[in-house]
Amino acid sequence: MLSHHPAVIPAITRGPASISQSLARLASVLVLATALAGCTAARTAPVAAHEPADPNAPVASARYQPVLSGYVSQRPVGPKPWRELNERMTPKGGAQ
Secondary structure: OOOOHHHHHHHHHHHHHHHHHHHHHHHHHHHHHHHHHHHOOOOOOOOOOOOOOOOOOOOOOOOOOOOOOOOOOOOOOOOOOHHHHHHHHOOOOOOO
8 A cells, every 4th residue: 555655646746737737728828819819900890971081071060059948937936825725635525
């Protein structure tokens, strides 16, 4: 049994070392692939329908609209009689 001891220890310790080596290889491949992907040419997608530098390009007309258009003044009013308001809000039909 003791004669197998020197052969068993390297076999056990070799397992985790090979895992760390394979993870290191995988990490280096991923870094290399990322670096190569950064060097590729980017796709040129059209940004606008017309060239912005073209002086004959069609442009939507700008129109003026005042900031306060549609504003309605809402001033405070005097209090209304609360009894009438309360009677108007009560349910109809004799529910009490």
